[in-house]
Each structure stands twice: as C-alpha cells, then as structure tokens.
Amino acid sequence: MKRLITLFFAAIMFSACQQQAHVEVLATTSVMADAARQILPEEIQVVALMQSNIDPHSYKPVESDVAKLNSATIVLHNGLHLEGKMTDILEKVGLSKPVYAMSSALKQNDLIEVGPNVHDPHIWFDLNLWARCVEGLGGFLALQYPDHRVDIIANTESYAAELRAAHADFAAALMDIPDSNRAIVTAHDAFSYFGRAFAIEVKGLQGVSTAAEFGVNDMRSTAEFIIDRELTTVFTETSVNSKSIEALKEAVEQKGGEVKLGEPLFSDALGEQGTPEATLIGAFKYNTTQILNSLK
Numbered sequence: 410m411k412r413l414i415t416l417f418f419a420a421i422m423f424s425a426c427q428q429q430a431h432v433e434v435l436a437t438t439s440v441m442a443d444a445a446r447q448i449l450p451e452e453i454q455v456v457a458l459m460q461s462n463i464d465p466h467s468y469k470p471v472e473s474d475v476a477k478l479n480s481a482t483i484v485l486h487n488g489l490h491l492e493g494k495m496t497d498i499l500e501k502v503g504l505s506k507p508v509y510a511m512s513s514a515l516k517q518n519d520l521i522e523v524g525p526n527v528h529d530p531h532i533w534f535d536l537n538l539w540a541r542c543v544e545g546l547g548g549f550l551a552l553q554y555p556d557h558r559v560d561i562i563a564n565t566e567s568y569a570a571e572l573r574a575a576h577a578d579f580a581a582a583l584m585d586i587p588d589s590n591r592a593i594v595t596a597h598d599a600f601s602y603f604g605r606a607f608a609i610e611v612k613g614l615q616g617v618s619t620a621a622e623f624g625v626n627d628m629r630s631t632a633e634f635i636i637d638r639e640l641t642t643v644f645t646e647t648s649v650n651s652k653s654i655e656a657l658k659e660a661v662e663q664k665g666g667e668v669k670l671g672e673p674l675f676s677d678a679l680g681e682q683g684t685p686e687a688t689l690i691g692a693f694k695y696n697t698t699q700i701l702n703s704l705k
Contacts, residue, residue, distance in 0.1 A: 432456045435481035437492050437499075438465050439679040440533050441511060443689050445485055447568040448547050450557050456481075461681050464648045469494050478502050483553055485546070488512035489520070489530035491677075507553060514545025521601050531676070533689060534603035534696070536576035540569040575690050576606070579697045583607055586704045592638045593700055594631060594657070596649040599676035609700075610638075614653050632660040635668055642671040642703035648678040672699050 433454040436442035442457035449455060458477060459468055465487075470478075478484060478498065486492055486499055488510030502508055512520075512532055519538060520528040533539045547565025551558045583591070591609040593600070598613030614631050635643065635657075643658060645651040654670060661668045674696045680686025686695050 430480065432477055432481040434483045434485065435477055436485040437495065438463075438487065438677070439687070440677075440689060441485045441487060443679060443687070444511065444539075444543055444546055444568075445550070447688075448543070448550055448561055448564045449554070450560050450564075453554065453557070459678065461687070462647050462678050465492050465677050467494070468492065470498060482506065483550075484508045486510055487530055487532070489528050489532070491530035507549075509546065509549050511542045511546060514542045521605065523598075529598070529601050531599045532602055534600060534693065535606040536572040536690075536693060537606065538602060539689070540572040540576075543569050543572065571690060575693055579693075579701075580607060582697070582701055583609075586701070590704050592634075592640060593703065594635055594640060594643045595674060595676070596644070596646045596651070596654050597676070599646065600674075614657055615649075628657060628660050631657055632664055632666070635661050636664060636666040640668060640703075643668050644671045644699070644703075645673045646676040647673045647680070648676060671703055674699060 433456075434445050434449065435456050435458055436445055437458050439457045439459065439461055442455050445455045456477070458470075458474055459465055475498065479502070484499065484502055484506065486495070486508070489512045490496060492499065499508055512530070515532065515538065519541075520532075523529050532542065544565060547561055547569075551561045551565075554561060588608065591607075592612070593604075593609060594612050594614070596613065597615035598611070600609075600611045600613070603609070604611035612631055612634050614627060634640075643654055643661075645654045651670075651673070658668055658670060675686055675692035679689060679692045680695075685691035
C-alpha cells in the first residue's frame with residue numbers, strides 16, 4: 410500500500426512538473442508560432458498554445474494553458490481580440506513579462522473596421538500586411554535576444570521577402586480571372602483582408618468571429634449571393650464546423666441552384682506539423698490553389 414501511495418504522489422508531482430515546464434516563446438496560435446519560428450534560431454524553443462485546427466475565437470484556456478503562460482519567457486499573440494476569451498489573461502501576464510501583439514505593427518487605416526472600435530483580426534492572409542507584422546516582430550525579438558540579433562534581423566528580412574513574393578505570385582495568377590468572377594463564400598468572415606488585397610468579393614456566412622450567430626436572413630442572402638454570382642463552390646474551413654456550409658449548400662439547392670463543397674480552407678489555424686500547410690506560406694498556397702480553381 411505504501412508503495413502504491415508513493416507511486417501515486419510521484420505521478421502527481423511528475424504531472425505538475427510537466428505542466429510547469431519552462432517554455433521560451435509561447436505563441437497563442439499556430440499562425441503566430443510559425444512567424445516566430447521563421448525568424449528565431451532553431452535553438453530558441455517556440456510553442457503554440459493552440460494546436461492545429463483549433464478555433465481561437467471560442468478557445469477557453471484551461472489550467473495547463475495558464476501554467477504555460479506563466480512559465481513562458483515571452484508571449485506572442487495576434488491582438489484585435491482574435492483570442493477573445495484570453496484577453497484578460499494576456500493583460501495580466503503582460504504585467505510580469507514581455508507580451509507582444511502582432512497587430513501592433515499596423516496603423517488604424519490598415520485595419521478593416523467591423524463595428525465601433527472593433528476591427529477584423531484576420532490580418533495574416535494579406536501577406537504584404539503580414540510582412541510588416543513580421544518586421545515588427547523581428548524588431549521586438551532582436552531586442553529580447555541581443556546575442557542572436559544579427560541572425561534574427563537577417564531571417565526577418567528573408568522571410569518578409571518570401572511573404573511578399575508569394576503575394577505577388579498569386580496576384581499574377583489572378584490576372585487571367587475577370588473581375589466579375591472574383592467572389593468566394595466561406596464559413597466565417599476570415600478572408601476580408603485577403604479579399605481586399607486581391608480585389609475578390611468575400612462573403613462569410615458568419616461574422617468575423619465564429620462565436621457570432623447566423624440566422625435565416627444570413628442563410629437566405631448568402632444563398633442568393635451564390636446564385637446571383639453563379640458560384641460553383643463554397644468553402645468550409647479546417648477550424649470551423651462544416652455543418653453551416655452544408656446547410657448553405659442545401660439552401661442553394663432549394664432555390665434551384667447548384668453548388669459544391671470545396672476542400673476546407675485554412676483560416677484561423679494552420680495545418681498539422683510536418684505538412685507543407687503547417688507554415689503560413691504553405692497554407693496560403695494551398696488556399697489560393699483551391700480558390701483559383703473555383704474561380705475558373
């Protein structure tokens with residue numbers, strides 16, 4: 410019995426140590442973590458709090474997440490209330506350690522306003538805009554890790570150039586698509602910056618947050634938009650339940666239209682580690698391939 414009790418308490422202590430294990434750079438989402446990994450030397454550990462396919466709008470931090478936030482040296486987040494249920498925790502953590510918001514590199518007129526003092530947080534699929542965020546992050550990290558400053562600055566410049574090149578490549582590919590054909594429908598409104606950057610009309614069934622409800626009027630107006638624009642494809646998203654888009658497909662069919670479900674797009678989260686889509690550029694190229702095919 411004593412042996413069992415000893416083993417029991419040892420297991421508890423081991424679990425507690427695991428929860429409190431030190432994290433060097435903790436990023437809220439896979440998108441933020443990817444940016445940091447592209448910039449920092451490999452020996453500096455970067456961990457994403459939310460794993461792939463997790464919706465950051467509705468994510469509720471658990472006790473182990475709070476432990477990670479407390480143990481991290483630096484915390485990175487998107488800002489603009491993307492991590493809506495973590496705002497208070499991030500503010501408290503920021504009192505005792507560096508906490509950096511990627512969106513802090515942008516100006517007011519860069520942002521898409523969706524309400525009084527409320528802005529769309531999905532800034533990363535305008536790669537030119539994200540390149541500026543990356544440059545801001547690089548400056549911040551160079552100050553935090555002065556011993557690695559030269560490498561961080563070089564990596565930042567290189568990665569920002571890659572982002573801008575990927576942006577330019579898709580813009581060139583779009584030249585063959587008439588303006589009248591440039592429209593897409595997605596599960597929630599995560600692609601407005603993307604749409605603005607490439608002159609594509611984007612309609613999301615839900616608002617900028619997946620926590621927002623959609624009603625009968627939203628379903629009807631979106632179905633009419635699909636029929637009016639003669640769209641052939643609607644897109645689900647990897648981090649959003651597909652039921653709403655499946656219902657939208659049925660609504661289109663009930664109105665005499667026809668539309669198919671496209672491959673799920675990466676929106677609020679990137680792909681699984683070890684896949685090309687685990688990086689933002691990889692996810693962007695995957696998305697734009699699907700979107701381009703749907704517009705032809």
